Amino acid sequence: MIKSILRKADYRAIYRFLDRVSPLPCDCGSLCGALCCGTPEDSQWDEKMGIYLLPGEDKLHSKSDDWLIWNEDSTEEYVFPPSWKGKVFFVKCKDAPKCPREKRPIQCRTFPLSPHFLDEGHLVLIWDTDPLPYVCPLIRDNAKLNRDFILATYTVWKHLVRDPLILDLIEMNSEEREKEGREIIPVYDPLRPELLKSL
Numbered sequence: 001m002i003k004s005i006l007r008k009a010d011y012r013a014i015y016r017f018l019d020r021v022s023p024l025p026c027d028c029g030s031l032c033g034a035l036c037c038g039t040p041e042d043s044q045w046d047e048k049m050g051i052y053l054l055p056g057e058d059k060l061h062s063k064s065d066d067w068l069i070w071n072e073d074s075t076e077e078y079v080f081p082p083s084w085k086g087k088v089f090f091v092k093c094k095d096a097p098k099c100p101r102e103k104r105p106i107q108c109r110t111f112p113l114s115p116h117f118l119d120e121g122h123l124v125l126i127w128d129t130d131p132l133p134y135v136c137p138l139i140r141d142n143a144k145l146n147r148d149f150i151l152a153t154y155t156v157w158k159h160l161v162r163d164p165l166i167l168d169l170i171e172m173n174s175e176e177r178e179k180e181g182r183e184i185i186p187v188y189d190p191l192r193p194e195l196l197k198s199l
Contacts, residue, residue: 004056
């Protein structure tokens, strides 16, 4: 497994911090039937649905958990930063409605926002631009997200990118978006306070 400088206690603190916030006042999964946690019975389900755990995040989870399907992928077979050497964990929900929200991985908790580096390493949050096998109503409708969720998400990613492996991942993803010409829509930029005022 690739080694992270983040400890189990770091991830536990991040989970607790994000437990206090949500994109909407309600469970946003109720808007779409939890499509992002889909199961094979869903009409929009895709076998690629799932998420990679961040380096070291597996310390908070167990392969014996009955709500997750675990896969180990080689960093050489998929597109990861060159600094990522070894195996990474890809997880999927077995039963979306029964998914324990308090155990959701970080990239589930911070969706539909993604960290993105602008020029000279300036970190902002943008609407997620990854190709998805489903339509997220929050992204589709440019939903008004909770201010506390946005600020907490930024705080978390600002902390996470201190890990060189996660920094490399965010830099790679940012470069790919720019290269592919995807639309970059900032939701939070500490240098543009007017974005938050519009919420």
